Amino acid sequence: MICFHTKNPLCLRKKVIRLFPTMRIILEAAITTSAGVISLALYSFWAVKRGHDFNFSGPLLFGALLMLIVRGFIQILFPLGKLLAMIYSSLAAIVFCGYIIYDTDNLIKRFSHDEYIWATISLYLDVVDLFLGFLGASNTSSFSTINGYS
Numbered sequence: 001m002i003c004f005h006t007k008n009p010l011c012l013r014k015k016v017i018r019l020f021p022t023m024r025i026i027l028e029a030a031i032t033t034s035a036g037v038i039s040l041a042l043y044s045f046w047a048v049k050r051g052h053d054f055n056f057s058g059p060l061l062f063g064a065l066l067m068l069i070v071r072g073f074i075q076i077l078f079p080l081g082k083l084l085a086m087i088y089s090s091l092a093a094i095v096f097c098g099y100i101i102y103d104t105d106n107l108i109k110r111f112s113h114d115e116y117i118w119a120t121i122s123l124y125l126d127v128v129d130l131f132l133g134f135l136g137a138s139n140t141s142s143f144s145t146i147n148g149y150s
Contacts, residue, residue, distance in 0.1 A: 029135040036134075037127055040097055044104035054105040061102055064095045089136030096130040 047054070071088055074080075103126055107119040 025138045026135065028138050029131055032134045032138075033127065033131040036097060036130060037100060040100045041104050044101050045108070047101075048105060048108045053109075054102050057098060057102050061095060061098050064091075064098075068092055068095060086137050089133050093130055093133030093137060096126050096133055099126045100130065 044054075068088070068091065075085070075088065100123065103119070103122045107116075107123065111119040
């Protein structure tokens with residue numbers, strides 16, 4: 001109680017120590033997302049240069065996204081546990097990796113110079129969703145080790 005009303009440096013230290021595992025999880029997700037986006041974008045540019053087309057994956061990714069949305073509603077109504085939440089987040093990350101490849105391919109081949117804003121928005125949303133997928137997978141997998149449950 002004293003920690004909330006005084007400016008004691010020890011209390012601030014306790015707050016920072018409690019916040020550290022959360023910052024570690026966010027940093028892990030950010031680094032993983034950055035590495036994933038860079039490598040997937042480079043792969044997309046390389047594949048387009050070789051003549052590959054990822055237009056076929058649009059309906060597959062959309063179907064996977066609809067399944068993730070339905071699974072999210074089921075999770076709201078019937079929570080199934082941390083393991084399934086980690087699996088759900090991992091599958092979401094895989095789906096949005098596919099969307100990054102698909103949208104980068106669309107950016108290179110199908111969008112004109114006047115439509116660059118829509119291409120940027122779609123890639124931005126893919127990156128944010130990929131980050132959230134990695135964050136959810138990291139958060140649920142390291143919850144037990146952070147809180148001392150092993």
